[in-house]
Amino acid sequence: MRLEANLYQHQTLKLAMTQELTQAIALLQYSAQELTSFLEMKAMENPLIQLESSNVKLLDPHHAYPKNKRLNYSERDQKSWLEQIAEPSKSLQDYLFMQLTMKALTGKQKYLINQIIYNLDPNGYLTIDLEEISKLCGTSLVEAADCLEMVQQLDPPGVGARNLQECLLLQIERVNEAPPLVKTIIQDFFLEFAERKWKQLARKLSIELSEIQQAADYVQTLEPRPGSHYQTEKPHYVVPDLIADIQDGELSLHLFEKHLPTVHFQKDYYQAMSTYKDKQVKDFLKDKTQDFHWIRRSLEQRKETLIKVGISIINWQQDFFFKGPSYLKPLTMRDISEEIGVHESTVSRTVREKYIQTPFGTFELKTFFSTGLASSTFSDQEQTSAVQVRKTIQELINNEDKSRPLSDQKIADLLKQLGMEISRRTIAKYRDQLKIPSSSKRKRYD
Template identity: 35%
Template structure:
């Protein structure tokens, strides 16, 4: 092949490190952003947390800090500042005299010699000081509430307090290991006995099925009530047996749970009334008693850690106007350390000066990326509130159909940017906390030629189901007819899809007794 030269024209997008960092910070959630800021504080000595009013960043002070005269740095700095406001640094630099006085006072507090029988930890506490003004009792309470024991640990604790032979204790340990987090027994007792017989080292004689069943009955007396049930019926029966004998309709409840639980699950109330010889009002009392039981007793002990949503934006109404504000507590306030920044020299090319100059440049880019993220988030949230004013005034039924393209055109950004801003970002409103994605929905045509949001249709379905007759719940076809009367054309299968997304059961499963 003969080498040749060719001239081609093309377009290529080159993402600078600053742009890559800004995009990455834009799509982070609140927790991820806090972790990113903490990592930046630990890796960059030029960054520090600003505290109180003295931590307010000032543009004029930032310009007073000497900057390196690197052409590459200056050009990158100018390109980054195009659409962002200059982030500030404190006006004052550390006072050397004050720091020397503090050092001398601290040195005077240190004794020359420690007593022979004194440990260092007795005089000076090690480890970082805890932040916050809470008392020790509050911290212990929070710590104990966040780390709870598992169901197996709770059962083993009770087993250690129960007098039992060594043989029965081995069987009990095997049973406890087989209990699921819900509190139900995972395998039949026959499989447990077979597994124990295979462990010849721990048991000399083969285990009989009656032995396992006897130990199981003892474990079923442990807390929580209903644990180690072989099935749902036995779990509920254990709980019913612990109730006082004077409880109304206790015998009828035991009969239904033991022999007619399938009919109760299918809501076949006519068969239940006929077989149990109960009237409608009496059956309603029995069902109410059964509903007080816990079908998953193990979850009382092995509770999952509660996760709280921290809103990124606050929306409130003041003087007939809706205001949008960023949550000031979602991330620590950081700034550039003016003392370190003042040490950077313009014409110095030493490794130490280059090190400080590079970290100063990274710190400024990081602060500008944070500022860009906050500005974009506030701009998008304000646009959402403006377009969904009906939701904030009247509720979900007034939600307008809206897609990412609508907001992108309004704020002059790409749809991918809007998608990053609205993912895992939450808005606190007088009607609750919602993810920004919640306000985007498809549309359904109406008879009047307009459009209705799918979120509004879900709200209407939820309202219709809440107001239905419990004896005659609304079917999907009936809900479709009711929506058509309001001018909304929706297929029955669409109603079923919306109903399932709301967690609403079918009409035959929603039937109730009065």
Template identity: 35%
Template sequence: MKPSLVLKMGQQLTMTPQLQQAIKLLQLSTLDLQQEIQEALEANPMLERQEDGDDFDNSDPLADGDELASAPAQEITFQDAPANAELPDENQWSEQIPSELPVDTAWEDIYQTSASSLPSNDDDEWDFTARTSAGESLQSHLLWQLNLAPMSDKDRLIAMTLIDAISNDGYLEETLEELLESFDPELDIELDEIEAVLHRIQQFEPAGIGARDLRECLLLQLRQLPANTPWLKETQRLVSDYLDLLGSRDYSQIMRRMKLREEELKPAIDLIQRLNPRPGSQIESSEPEYVVPDVIVRKDSGRWLVELNQEAMPRLRVNPQYAGMVKRADSSSDNTFMRNQLQEARWFIKSLQSRNETLMKVASQIVEHQRGFLEYGEEAMKPLVLHDIAEAVGMHESTISRVTTQKFMHTPRGIFELKYFFSSHVSTAEGGECSSTAIRAIIKKLVAAENAKKPLSDSKIAGLLEAQGIQVARRTVAKYRESLGIAPSSERKRLM
């Protein structure tokens, strides 16, 4: 069999670079889109950001029809300077600025700068650490306290090893025997020394740090409370001896063994509930994450209005000066480069406009379908799937999925991801449909109003939903309850 050349003709679908760019921008979140725009501004000299107050012609001498469309300009009012204001002339400036500054002086002592204009430290409202400090890890917080504690070099080495073995929740993850094996035998470290240093660390802040289990964590926090705290001894005994019974909500057994009445056991349990089972979580190690809404929904004169968040959507334009340098008949390398950059800038702006238009169409249809949620809350949420929005706007479901991913809507009820408004449905007794989000809201409401002594079981909740015409199985109720972070009925039992 010898090699040969075969010519075939066929048709296939391919995506142009412009379409690929439009799809890429469509699925980006607001923060990622801003970064993408910044990279485009740095790479393409034809693109520039249009700031508020700019007044110039956006027309492109080489644009073909409506290939380049600019964002609507905002009307900005400028304040004129006072009529009697006088600007110093050149001689006045030279008299005000000396050639040399006096010895042992700083620039801020002579001239007002942004740093010297900050509020003084005496101002109670000025908190420097709140504005400049970064997130602190638990280990760095414990090491800072370790540096303030007087210790020998040997104990300090043990303490640093113990701190490294503490988890983010504040618990010691390794046993003392395992830590002892990790040390060099030449140091001649004994198990009692490690335990003594651990007791020192357990006195650090936050209270309960360095515990080996939940019982020890709660006892450490109770020991740091004032001695005159009401019901402190009973609470310590309850945690030390009957924590397992407390976890299983066996209050009758606890009262019988501790010889306490219900009104005496309740304050002890309340004191335990005020403790922190995860003391390490008090030290925030991560920076806060902010959500920038893409769409803003508001009610005006009885109508719900949908608009893009202009603060998150920068306006771009083609630089008219550079665009005017492009010559039609010139085929030089410089002119070809500028023409290519001009075409890329047009397509980038067009892709941004297409993204905004698609986002507005989808958001408007979501608001139209979920008007009941905006008016009355989660219980009025209607079932909605991607196919419904795709049919309404005449797009494919994959496009709707890209639009609703990592896009957020600001409503009077809060900020929600667009995917939040999509949910499956459950049949009702009347033949209608009820959204799973609405069912979750009803379950949350029923649990909040239940009797703490006799919490509602999943079967009971399913019966109450069926009484309202919503046919939900017990296992479905359990799934919705777990998604809401609600414990089973056996763990929700409380003393009144």
């Protein structure tokens, strides 16, 4: 065998993931808050970067702004800064302790009640056994029970309950007009009632099904989570990255950047440091200048890509912007990537945690990507989206005969008549997503 060393030349194409390219990809997928944090960090590292921030009034993502009224962000409301100050919130515990301030309690009772109140979950239910409370406080079980009764007499009615049954009973006992039958059913036949074994229950109580239906209607007026109204979680606000506006029947799109800091070059610092002849200083200035220009280029590329993706989404989803969310069409990220000539992963990074303000409210860009469902009467361009199917299911159930509610199979048959080929199991899945109970639990006995 003859072995020889030879030189061969061949051409290959590969992508080298430089540090700048890696950072550019990360910058593209940053949300507004993440991008702001990144720029602030860069400004601390690079003395040539100066950030200029502007305060902006936050938008409620669930609010629908008028179609014909363009928001003027340049006119600052003199009181808008007050709206961004955290509003003092009252927790459930604070509300309960406030009601106890006028009660004459012994030190032992205060200690027991503190243990009870601080062991309530956000819904107002007691999450610890009375036996454990009495052991922790070194008191008798009777004393612990007496203190729990004090808490259960406070507002909101039902607070301090250990389960749903007790929560409902506490509320029923506080209301004089509660029908006597309701207390009997909840107290002695709660499981049969909750599982809707109403025919069996009617025979036991020798009453009509319509009377149980009336009791059920009353129970629906009670609050199963009495403490939920006192949760201290702040409302979620977002600032849109894009604004889609309708002017004279025309749809326009523009970037909204006032929530982002503006990047400036520190000329004074650069000129002052340039006077030094030290090589390390010159290398430092060169490196930081390149860093500044890279950030400016990456920000411009981010804007350009975001605008391209936004325009493409609008082109695909025009009915959504003119008629409303129920007209959302099937759309994939591949559709967008092919239209604007970028990789699908680029679209995915672009829409991550980005928002667009529309005439019908503020939505996350991911909202506009909905899979299509098979349809016998729609063309490929007019497929039925999952959103439309859920809307149709909701409408069918809203208009059904409550004494003979539609089964999942019946809904599937009706959708088929409308040209939507949906399986019974898919109907059940969408119904669960809409938080609609099964047909047996929707039936009424009026």
